[in-house]
Amino acid sequence: MENFKAVIEALILASEAPLALEKICVILENVEKAEVKKAIEQLIVEYNERQSGICLAEVAGGFQFRTRSELSPWVKKLKGTKSASLSPAALETLAIVAYRQPIVKAEIEDIRGVDVSAPLRGLLDKKLVRIVGRKDVPGKPIIYGTTKKFLEVFNLKDLSELPTLRELKEISEQKEPELVTEPELIEDCSNT
């Protein structure tokens, strides 16, 4: 196939959700994965170079065309969306879930020092957080984790792209070494 780069471009545009590299490979059949990847990288550069209104972003384990953030005032005018921004309480709760997942509600409350029922419910409603299982301790508390939509909304390739918690590391190094030990977690829940 000669111009598979154009095919990739078309596939990404036509896809509703971020399109995974693997899926592109399945469709293209005879093209090496490395070549597909290279073509995507070229596309990304091309869109950047010609100062286009859209860019090819790698989010939530796939690729998606998105408008450039500088252009949001115009796009907002078109869509008339009132960006439903998250409250500080919701954002803090979400940050804790994102970094500490899988996590139970009591652990989030320990960190925030306040009840998190309301923000947690809001995050579940917004599908940014989901229930991933139940912890095998008395009371079987619900374990929470972030969703794929969380990655999409926050423009993240995957969870590893979350900025590192710089300060927490510093603390654990100098002050409380036992802080490094993670709470006991159920392994098999993380991927359900």
Place this chain on the structure above:
Amino acid sequence: MADETTDYAIKLDIFEGPLDLLLYLIKKNEIDIYNIPVALITEQYLQYLKIIKSLNLDLAGEYLVMASTLILIKSKMLLPVPDEPSAEENDEDPRAELVRQLLEYQTFKEAATALEARPLLERDVFARSAPIDDKVEKSTEDEDELIEVNVFELIEAFHRLVSRIDKKELLEIDLEKMSLTDIINDVMERLTREKNLTFEELLGERIDRRRIIYTFLAVLELIKMKMVKAYQTSAFGVIRIFPAVES
């Protein structure tokens, strides 16, 4: 101190909890978080609680728990340190646990800010089709997300409307001739033009009992003839009427 009360008032609703309030106090006093003067902080903390109470704001229980923790730490620190040369003095600092909590909370507070600063979908960046937005606007396509309403719900909406009319108006004698066919035609015409309308919108300005009844009958008739469909986005939500043969 007096002029700071206004400062308090402004800050109150910004606090996300006792830890947040403590962090604010630490920052305001430019205190080293590893060496908190507990007496000072406790005093200021309690002052804030007083103000919250005086403003009749709901004081979350967590704030009181923190107050007692602070007082406990303060009293522990007042106790004379035993002379025995115990090796791990650091661990015995009654403030250690609080400091750990504060630092941890601070970290996530910063992480939350960092998350918020990212280019967010549907705020800063937009994808071609936005499956992110779950709320149903005035769209005619997303019929899956709309609940088809039954006659009872329509009747209820009708009841609500009728009970809202001014009693006086009911006494007026309406000489305007009205026929069901006219209203049906009118409704259909408006629906094809506007794509979808609520029952209220269908009535327009002319809210009188006869008009409501005729419009209601017209809608029921049209539903029966499968000319229109009535949907609502949630139970007890606004009922919207769509032309059945749209696309």
